[in-house]
Amino acid sequence: MKVYRLTAKQGFPISMEKAWSFLSDPRNLKVITPEHMGFKILSGADRDMYQGQIIQYIVYPFPHIxxxxxxxxxxxxxxxxxxxxxxxxxxxxxxHKHFIKQIDGGVEMEDIIDYKLPLGILGRLMHPIIVKKQLQNIFNYREKRLNELFGHLEGYQNSITFK
Incomplete structure (x- = not known):
């Protein structure tokens, strides 16, 4: 079964503390997820992030599903x-690995997601048609929302890549 990788990098003119405070709060996922996905946390986001924390969500990857x-x-x-x-x-x-590091003028946030699709060959066929496009749209939306919230780091080139 093929393992895919999505890597997204984005720079912000903010402090490490501000970036960590926002990104490590699971409740903020709703803020950076497209509304059409109907993202809702069911449980597990009522405390500061800790190792072993279980968080349950409902999402609608497709309308009415x-x-x-x-x-x-x-x-x-x-x-x-x-x-x-x-x-x-x-x-x-x-x-999904979330990294934050100090860079000139602010911080860099890097997401590295390794993922596999179910359904064998059918899942592999669906990747370029549906899954990759949907993930690209989600991360484009996330980039836009984070820029609205924190601004774009001048001279930093945001990126989203798939392998």
Missing amino acids: PTKWVTEITHVKEGEYFVDEQRFGPYALWH
Whole structure:
């Protein structure tokens, strides 16, 4: 089964503390997720992020098709990075690393997501037609919303790549 990788980088003219405060709060996922996905946290986001935290969501990847998604925060290094992994949901594998680092003029946020699709060859056929496009749209929206909230770091080239 093929493992895909999405890497997204974005620069902001803010402090590490402000970036960490926003990005490590699961409740802010709703702020940076397209409204049409109907993102709703069901449980697990009522405390500061910690290793072992289980968060349950409902999302609508397709109109009128709710999908329950359960993730676990498996690693946390306060102020620098955290990792969430799907325990139950639409992917055969979802391993999402969130890194924050100081750069000239602000911070760089980097997301690295390794994921596999279910359904074998059918999943692989659906990747370029549906899944990759949907993830591209989600991360384009996220980039736009984060720029609205924190501004764009002058001279920094945001990027989204797939492998």
